[in-house]
Amino acid sequence: MALTVFVIVFPAIVCGVFFLILWNRPYVFYPPAEFSGDVGVQAYVEAMHYRGAAQIPQFVDSRTVYQKLSTAAGSTDTTVSGPAVVSLRALLTVCGTTPDAFATAAQLLTQLQQVMAAAIIDDAKLKTLNDAITALKLN
Amino acid sequence: MLGQIPVAGSGSMADTANAITRNEQLGFAQLTDLIADPNSTNNLATFMISTVQFGAVSIVPAGTISPGTAIVTNTNIYVSGVKTAVDVYHLPL
Numbered sequence: 698m699a700l701t702v703f704v705i706v707f708p709a710i711v712c713g714v715f716f717l718i719l720w721n722r723p724y725v726f727y728p729p730a731e732f733s734g735d736v737g738v739q740a741y742v743e744a745m746h747y748r749g750a751a752q753i754p755q756f757v758d759s760r761t762v763y764q765k766l767s768t769a770a771g772s773t774d775t776t777v778s779g780p781a782v783v784s785l786r787a788l789l790t791v792c793g794t795t796p797d798a799f800a801t802a803a804q805l806l807t808q809l810q811q812v813m814a815a816a817i818i819d820d821a822k823l824k825t826l827n828d829a830i831t832a833l834k835l836n
Numbered sequence: 837m838l839g840q841i842p843v844a845g846s847g848s849m850a851d852t853a854n855a856i857t858r859n860e861q862l863g864f865a866q867l868t869d870l871i872a873d874p875n876s877t878n879n880l881a882t883f884m885i886s887t888v889q890f891g892a893v894s895i896v897p898a899g900t901i902s903p904g905t906a907i908v909t910n911t912n913i914y915v916s917g918v919k920t921a922v923d924v925y926h927l928p929l
Binding site: 754 | 853854857858859860861862863864889891892929
């Protein structure tokens with residue numbers, strides 16, 4: 698009985714894991730030689746990464762928050778720039794980046810740009826970014 | 837990412853627009869051209885660096901009236917694996 702269950706269930710698990718990888722990370726099935734030509738591997742990975750159109754508002758929201766923080770952080774009015782820098786630090790921290798204690802607003806904005814760039818090909822990082830924006834009520 | 841990057845030609849117009857919008861918004865880039873890759877059934881999107889935020893990208897069949905600003909008109913790209921003439925717009929923010 699146990700052997701029968703194993704014989705039926707094991708191939709199903711192996712098949713399930715295969716399709717799970719195929720769906721989420723199809724690029725791992727290709728050897729480096731197949732990513733040839735003038736275009737880099739990362740660009741090919743991006744091209745293979747299927748995404749639904751429903752994500753568009755998330756991208757626009759993330760960028761809008763960046764623009765708002767950038768404008769506010771650059772203000773000469775410290776009652777505007779101060780909270781913006783605090784928000785930038787909080788956002789970066791929630792996204793897993795530890796900002797330097799003495800980092801300037803410009804340096805924090807550069808770090809946020811890097812966090813956003815990493816989210817171009819990583820849905821998990823995009824979700825973390827958007828969750829942080831929502832949690833910190835920045836949008 | 838900047839420069840010329842491939843975008844899957846198997847997706848719908850909305851999927852392609854989604855991929856381009858993601859690059860523009862999160863990568864601080866601006867789409868300047870979109871063409872079919874002559875060597876595959878993917879598309880090639882050209883981006884330049886930009887600090888200006890644009891609205892989402894919209895791809896519609898060529899000749900369709902759309903809100904926003906036209907980026908590329910009457911360009912042939914792969915949509916669901918088939919070469920199709922499309923117009924590409926930046927929707928208003």
